Amino acid sequence: MSSQVTPDGQATPGLDRRTELREFLRSRRARLRPEDVGLPSHGRRRVPGLRREELAQLAGVSYAYYARLEQGYGETMSAEVLDAVARALRLNVEERDHLVRLAQPERPSATQAAPPRQRLRAGVRHLLDALGVPAYVVDRRLDILGWNRLAAAVFGDWGRLPPEERNVARLAFLSPEARERFADPDSTAWKIVGVVRMNAGKSPDDAHFSSLIQELSHKSEEFRQLWARHEVSCGTVGETVRMRHPLVGEFDLAHEPMALPGGAPMRLVTYHAEPGSRSEEALRMLASWEMEPLP
Incomplete structure (x- = not known):
């Protein structure tokens, strides 16, 4: 989700799909350590979690391909690639579904965009x-x-x-x-x-x-x-x-x-x-x- 700035200087989320996808993938990488997934750890890291190249290696895709996904461009990627990334990140079912929706959203329609408040039957x-x-x-x-x-x-x-x-x-x-x-x-x-x-x-x-x-x-x-x-x-x-x-x-x-x-x-x-x-x-x-x- 995109960031906007409040009067006190704090960033607040909007509804930007590409930013949301990028931040979601980064947050999932950050919670995994190399030793958690059988990779060697080489000294101290500036940021926690797996690096992009390590995640790409685990998923069996090129670094450039994964980097494009993390930049928010997942529309052309296959379901197999997204599944491989989900497995590498150890996503649960809910997280995997969230990843797919962010990477490959359904085309919006007039009925999907900002529906009015519902009324109960x-x-x-x-x-x-x-x-x-x-x-x-x-x-x-x-x-x-x-x-x-x-x-x-x-x-x-x-x-x-x-x-x-x-x-x-x-x-x-x-x-x-x-x-x-x-x-x-x-x-x-x-x-x-x-x-x-x-x-x-x-x-x-x-x-x-x-x-x-x-x-x-x-x-x-x-x-x-x-x-x-x-x-x-x-x-x-x-x-x-x-x-x-x-x-x-x-x-x-x-x-x-x-x-x-x-x-x-x-x-x-x-x-x-x-x-x-x-x-x-x-x-x-x-x-x-x-x-x-x-x-």
Whole structure:
């Protein structure tokens, strides 16, 4: 992603695919040591990680060919070459998919570029209301499009916020009240940045997404530092998140995101507690109490 400069002199990311590809590959090289991949290490290095020529050797391509990829020119490269680079860098599945999207993006269309804010179908809203667990729906930008009463009890009353502030990433970095609902907000923030970067790679022409990243970079030092690490994630299915509530204390919820069919990409995100656990009892207590006004 290209860099722009904030009033305090800090570089902030835009949505430039070639710069993003270059920085992503550099960050993946930096985390590998020669001895990690069976190469000899020759003394001290000015920068950490593998050199370009070492990575090219591991991938079985010429230095010039790999250097062109790292400069952001991957359009003409074969899937075999990209796979070889991914293996040499020891990328996981999510990282490999991210590499391919950056190197060989789909041709943008009028429907792909900056889609408008989505609206939930009535059937999805009814489903949210019927679920007996905390649940909400987000789009690719992580805008919160709908939620049920139990989600409001667990995470806070999003209905009190203007629609433009109902965004998972924005709340994680700019809302102290939202962060207080997580027992480990730093870990949660790290994972959210990975999802933001993964999704931004899928929507490079989305001006709204670019504006969100610019805002978070400008207002949150934590976001800037995490963004510079170039981690990617699609969200871990089944992962346990420890919550903190002012009335019931700490409890654990398992996180289950599911894609919704039809139209622009949206996800239904549900949280459930282990049957018979104290966490289930905490959820039951929250569900039984009147939720207006919320704490």
